[in-house]
Amino acid sequence: MLYVYAPEQGDLYVSLLRPALPGWRIGAWPEPVDPETVTHVAAWAPPPGLFAPFGQLRTVFNLGAGVDALLRRDDLPASVEIVRLTDAGMAAQMTEYCLYGVLHWQREMDAYRRQQAEGVWVQRQTRLRADVRVGILGLGELGGRVARDLSGMGYRVSGWSRGPRALDGIVCRHGDDGLAETLAASDVVFCVLPATAATRHLLDAARLDCLPEGAALINAGRGSLIDEAALLARLDDGRLRFAMLDVFSEEPLPADHPFWCHPRVIMTPHVAADTVPAEAVRQIAARLGGGEAIPSGRIDRQRGY
Ligand code: OXD
Secondary structure (H helix, E strand, O other): OEEEEOOOOHHHHHHHHHHHOOOOOEEEOOOOOOHHHOOEEEEOOOOOOOOOOOOOOOEEEEOOOOOHHHHOOOOOOOOOEEEEOOOOOHHHHHHHHHHHHHHHHHOOHHHHHHHHHHOOOOOOOOOOHHHOEEEEEOOOHHHHHHHHHHHHOOOEEEEEEOOOOOEOOEEEEEHHHHHHHHHHOOOEEEEOOOOOHHHOOOEOHHHHOOOOOOEEEEEOOOHHHEOHHHHHHHHHOOOEEEEEEOOOOOOOOOOOOHHHHOOOEEEOOOOOOOOOHHHHHHHHHHHHHOOOOOOOOEOOOOOOO
16 A cells, blocks of 8 residues: 655645556545555655554655655664655756746846845846856756756856766866865855755855855755854855855744844745656656656665765
């Protein structure tokens, strides 16, 4: 049996999965199930202990991009395979999110908003896309697509990943030196890295200082990537023009956090990209029904993604 935990969308998933997987029993939380019949679960942000009664559980499909929360749980024995969906409609949304921030920087919307508040009519010099350097940190399914899309639009894109990667027409760097170089060559840096031990506070004070003065930072990966106090200091003194943040070290962001009303912060509540249910179901069905071959998104628990 495949059991779905997707509170707002349980019925939708069931209605898509049933015709896609004839022969499978499909159910969705909060419908009660005999726990011994559950062999597969598809879930996003399941509550603690959800998996504990499922003694026959073999596979969990993560209905989101990051698996960090699943890897921290104590109710998923190592024998249970964790599968990440590849893209599932999120990559195009990541491009949109990144583009919004890049345009904000390129077309100086921050400055025009200030001018409007002050009643100032000043026309600023327009920058061309070819003169805007965008650095993408994380070149997996999502970051790779963003890099290709923005490069296709004419931006000067470079990318960084922990290990070597090659993307046509995009300068790709890796390793510590590669990170410093990528930051130094970015007017706007877009982060879409997973949360792992290796990426925690990857952007600390020293790395943030590699960015050119007046650069902007967009984070749609995980809050843990950034030393938020160091970022705040660089926004306070104007060294960074703005940060556009979708993810935070604590979510929801605490009500008294200075990001809420910082003039140089644009924030969204972890909505940069949502899984598209029909696409998620297509991938789950392909995997379970032996249909169309889709690259396996099996998670390496040691690596953390
Ligand atoms: C995530 C998501 O992993 O929203 O952050 O899918």
